[in-house]
Each structure stands twice: as C-alpha cells, then as structure tokens.
Amino acid sequence: MHLSKNQHKFKILMIVTSILIVIAFLLSINAGYLKIPMNEVFATLIGQGTPNNELTIFDFRLPRIIMALLVGMGIAVSGAILQGVSQNPLADPGILGINSGAGFAVVLYMFFFQGTAFFTGMLSIFIMPLTALAGAFIAALLIYLLSWKNRTVTPVRLLLVGIGINAAFGAGLIIFQMKMDSIDFMKAIIWISGTIWGTNWTYVWALLPWLLILIPFAVYKARFLDVLRLGDPIAIGVGVRIERERVILLLVAVALAGASVSVGGGITFLGLIAPHIARRLIGARHAKIIPLTAAIGALLLLSADTLGRVVMAPMELPVGLVVSILGAPYFIYLLVKTV
C-alpha cells in the first residue's frame, strides 16, 4: 500500500518536472538578446521559420539548451552517487577534486598558452574541454590512489584525501590566477564560476553518449547505494562485494562529472542540492532518487542558464552563479520545511 503510494508520487513528480522542463525549454528558445516571439518559435521548430530564426534557434539556442540539460543531469546524478558512496550529505562532485582539478588545468592552460593554438580546425574547439577533462581525471585518480590502503578505500579516508588534494589544486589555482592580467583573470573567474560555453552540436554529440550510457547504468546500480547506506558490515553481510561496487560507482560519478565539468565549468553546487531536493521529495530509495535527481538537475541548469543570459544582457552571468542564487533559497526552504 505504502509502496504503491510512493510509486504514484514518483510518477507525478517525474511528470511535473518534465512539464516544467518543456516550459523552460520553450522560454529559453524565446528569450535572449534576440527575442523570438512564441509563434515564430513553433513555426521554426516544425520547419517553417525564417532563415534568420532558423540560424539563431538551430545553431545557437538549441545546442546550448540541450547542453544545459545534459550537463545538469550529469552533475546532479554524479552528486547523488557520491553522496551515496561517501555517505556524507555535504559531498558533491567537488570532493573528488573534479572542480579544482579541472579549474587548475584550465587556468594553467590559459596562463601558458593563451592565444596560441596548437591544433587547427576541428580539434581546436576541443582543447579546453579536453584540458578540463584531463585535469578532472588526474585529480580524481590521485585522490583514489592516495585513499587506497589495505586493499580498500573507506569513505572517510576518501573524503579526507579529497580535502587535501582539493586544497593543493586550489592553492595552485590562486597562485597562477594572481599572476594573470585582468582580462585573462576575468575569463578564468567566469570559467570557474561555471559557464556553458560549448554551444555547438559537436559538443552535444561528444557529451551525449556518456550520459546515455552512464545514467541508466547508475539507475541499474542504485540498489547498491541503498545497501551501502546501511554500513559496510551489513552490506558485506548481505553479500555485496562492496569494494568492487564502490569503485564502479565512483568511476561512474567521476566520468559523469568530469564530462559535464569539461563543458560546463565549476557548477558542482548543483551536484550538492539536486540530490537533496530529490531525496526530500521522494524518500531514500536510490532507484527513484537518481532519475528524479537527473530531471531536477536538468531543469535547474536550464532555468539558470536562461536567466543568466537574460538578466544582464548582453553580458552573461555565469550559470553556476545563477544556480546558486536560484537553487539555494529553494533548498533552504526545503531544509526548513522537512524534518
């Protein structure tokens, strides 16, 4: 009885979130420096728009919107997995060094190679995301290797080592940042604050496969997150090979967050709040938390990105900042309301 009620609530929540995403999607196409009226939006979407509108929508707005949805899902699900694995409510993809590693790599790249591109053509647009991705993976790998002891990685040690490595990369970041000139410094700040700058279809196709494979896989593995929550001894008792499952889940989280951060910059706050919001709405079962988290993450990031484009137009407010400004009050409201 209780279960089916919960199932019902889950369906309603998913439907409501999806409807909100569609609304945000339409608003996002409509809004911006060039405001396109709603009827023209529909006309263009069904293939009957003016060439100008087609260019704006299909080449600029649509890829960016899809990007925001994908990145939002990726970061949010990564956060849900990490909070489950580390059993710490404060965990977000940042604790695996993904933010600081990617940020450090990007700042280093801006500092040394600003203006000089080694590759031309197709490859050159991938330099920044690949730099960020490499930084994220190196940091995560370092943290994992340093937490490895006696053939296990305990959650507490993972968190502690994460703190240390993050601090080291953060320090490197400050040192190089302070040596930059004002323009580069601003660029770095905007990148670190989180901006979806990969606004073309190539990035979308590069990101899509990761999410299409990893998110369903995370849902499939969700039951292990439920078991891990009971503590290691019980998890072992019911026959879970915890170390193996933990590594797999961590890898999934790193891959999701790394891919998202590489095109979205530092937006890990989303990874902290989206899972909490989902948990407070639906309860503790990860098989439900993960899909709902993905939907909430996508919705939040798309709304934030749209707002960020509009409020200070023609300047853009980094989406990471808007996520905080939008998400924090709602998150606080949920905190106050629920026990």
Next chain:
Amino acid sequence: MSHNENNHTELVESRIHSNRLFGSLIILGGSILLLFSVIASIHFGAADLSYHAVWSALFDFNSDNSSHVIIRELRLPRAIAAVIVGAALAASGAIMQGMTRNPLADPSIMGVTSGSSFLIAIAFAFLPAISYSGLISFSFIGAGLGAALVFGISSLSKGGVTPVKLALAGSAIASLLSALSTAIGIKYNVSKDISYWYAGGVSGVQMQQLMYVLPFVAGGLILALLISRSISILSLGEEIAKGLGQNTRLIKLLGTIAVLFLTGAAVSIAGMIGFVGLVIPHITRFIVGVDYRWIIPCSAILGGILLIVADIVGRMVNAPFETPVGAVTALIGVPFFLYLARKEGRGL
C-alpha cells in the same frame, strides 16, 4: 540516580580518549616554536634586520632608528597578525567540526567568510572611496550577517538545529552569498579587487587594526575553551549529549558565536585563507585524540605556527613578489595532511 549519572559520565569520559602527553608537548613546544617564528618573521624581509635590532626595537625603542621603525610599524604587526589569524581560523575550524560532526566542515560553511565577502563586494562596487578601517567594519558586519542567517535558518526548521542541517544550511547560504558577490564583481568589474583583498594575507596590517580585532579573537578563544568539554560530548552525538542533560541548543549557539568572533576577525584582517581552518583541526585530532579540551588549544597553536611560517615562505620564495599566504599554507600542509589521513583514516 546520581550514582547512575556518574557512571554515564565516566563512560563518556572513556570514549573521549585523548593523548595528553602529545597535547602537552604541542602546547609547550608549540609555544616556544611560535616565539621563534615570530622573531624569524621580524628578522627576514626585504632588508634582513639583525636579531640585536629586533631585540632593542622591542624593549629599547628609538624612533630615530629606521630599522626600529620598520620593526614596530611593519614587521611586528605582520607577525602578530599571522599568529592570531592562524590561531583563530584553526580554533574555529575545530569548533565547527566538533559541532557538526562532519569532517568536511570548516569555518566557511558557517556563512562567515561568504557573508564578509558579500559586504566587501558591495563596498567595492558602490562605495569605492571607502577607507581601510571602513572595509574592516563592513567585513565584520557581513560575517555576523552570514552567521545569523545560517543559524537562524537551521533553528527555524522543523526538528531544530541538527548538525547535518547546520552544515547544509551553511553551505547553501555560503554558496548563495558568494555567488551574489561574484556576480556583483563581474557586473561592476571589481572581481580582481575583491580577489586581491581576499588573497591579501597579512602584509600591510597595522597595529591599530590589530587592536580592533584582538578583543574578538581573545573573547572567541576563551569562549571556545569554556565550551570545549561540551563540544567533546556533542561530538559523540546529539542523543548522547541530550541524554547527559546537555542543553545542546545553547552549546551550538555559543559555538556559533565563538566561530563568528574568531573567523570574523581573521577574515577582516587577512581575507580568505582556506585550508587552515579545515585541515589543522584534523591534524591536531590525529595527534592528540578526540578530546576538544585539547584539540582547541592545540589547533590554535598549530594554526598560528602554520600561518606565520607560510607567511615567511610566501614573501621569501618569489621575492620581491608575495605569494598568497593561503596558497602557501595549503602547499606546506597538504603533504603532511595526506600522510596523516592515510596513516590513521579516522574521521572524528
């Protein structure tokens, strides 16, 4: 009844094991080391001053002697600032971790640093002519605002101030306020000024500014020591603390006030220096055990040492440029911290 209570207290005491030998060693040896570091900090610089000059500047001051003036006006305030900032940050970090029972907690999640940076951003954007002491007051008011928001929100909520809620409300407020200040920085093109202020460290601190904040640091430290025993009990868990008749709400309020005084003072004279507040308490806990009566004073001393050494290194390593002290503290502390984290792997 009272016999029963005594038993309980003993049980708890036995769980809060501590290593008193190491604790006393840190306090004794640390104080001596701190004294030497202060002298070294005064000695090294753009012009190395002789130890004799240091001595006579302190005890036989002559205002015509230029090295005496340098020592009194520049070097001594800087050294003292480094010590009190380090001590304040480390002690408040220890309180935070004890109160929230979370190894990821540091003073910044109490809303203090982000509140301060929010008001500083406003000051830079809208009051460009503001004086240095004006900035310090703004910073302090912001710190208070941040802490009040965090504590207010978590106590408003159903079920009261639980550690998890305090930590979550803190990180939400912190990220909200710092997002707002970054946005202000970008919009009004003052982000580099803000970053410089926060990476500023302790150079250029004047005696007068120290006098403003010293009472807060002293008050915060004394308060922290007074409630240290209660924090140890709280760190065992809310239920246990309540079961022992502790007024957990009061302790958390007092703890928040101590954190506010300590971090507010540190932030307003030295900007944002991460790492000290997060990692020094962990290092101390690895060494002296989980008794906060030892952790808080030992953290303060180790924090002071780390920051003054980092400040010396920061101005020597790439002279005449100063390397941000927050970065140096991290680079010095991280290897040691990683070693301890691997060795012990214990949380709280």
